[in-house]
Amino acid sequence: MRILTRALVSTVTAVGITAGSLAGASAALAAPESAKVPAATSEAAALAVVNLGLSTTQAKYTQCWLRQHWGYTGAIDGLLGTNSWKAFQNNLKAHWGYTGAIDGIVGSGTIKALQRLLKGWGYTGAIDGIAGSGTQAAFKRFANACSGWC
Secondary structure: OHHHHHHHHHHHHHHHHHHHHHHHHHHHHHHHHHHOOOOOOHHHHHOOOOOOOOOHHHHHHHHHHHHHHHOOOOOOOOOOOHHHHHHHHHHHHHHOOOOOOOOOOOOHHHHHHHHHHHHHHOOOOOOOOOOOHHHHHHHHHHHHHHHHHO
């Protein structure tokens, strides 16, 4: 009887340890999945502020220019968000070879057209769609020149 009891206790203990290990393993395996940060949706990306190195004041100057000439109706808040970039894309489409959607997303097509505009503001780099230091410096000169619209 004693041997049978020990065998039963040992078996129950082994089953309990195995079940606990499996439960712990399941939780451990599930933890990384729940800890993952979801990828940004295109809507969230579209709502992002992209000042391309401009200060808040410089971005306000740009928004004033966009309001005067390109139908920008948003706040003059120094945050170049979706609506600011939609207005800018209208300018870039009309004069600087932008062929993409008027969606307010600052992708390589938007940057390439902006770089074409910025050739008149001291940009000497390649039209490569990368907003590097040369693009940003010329964009700052452009924005400062927009101060008269505020």
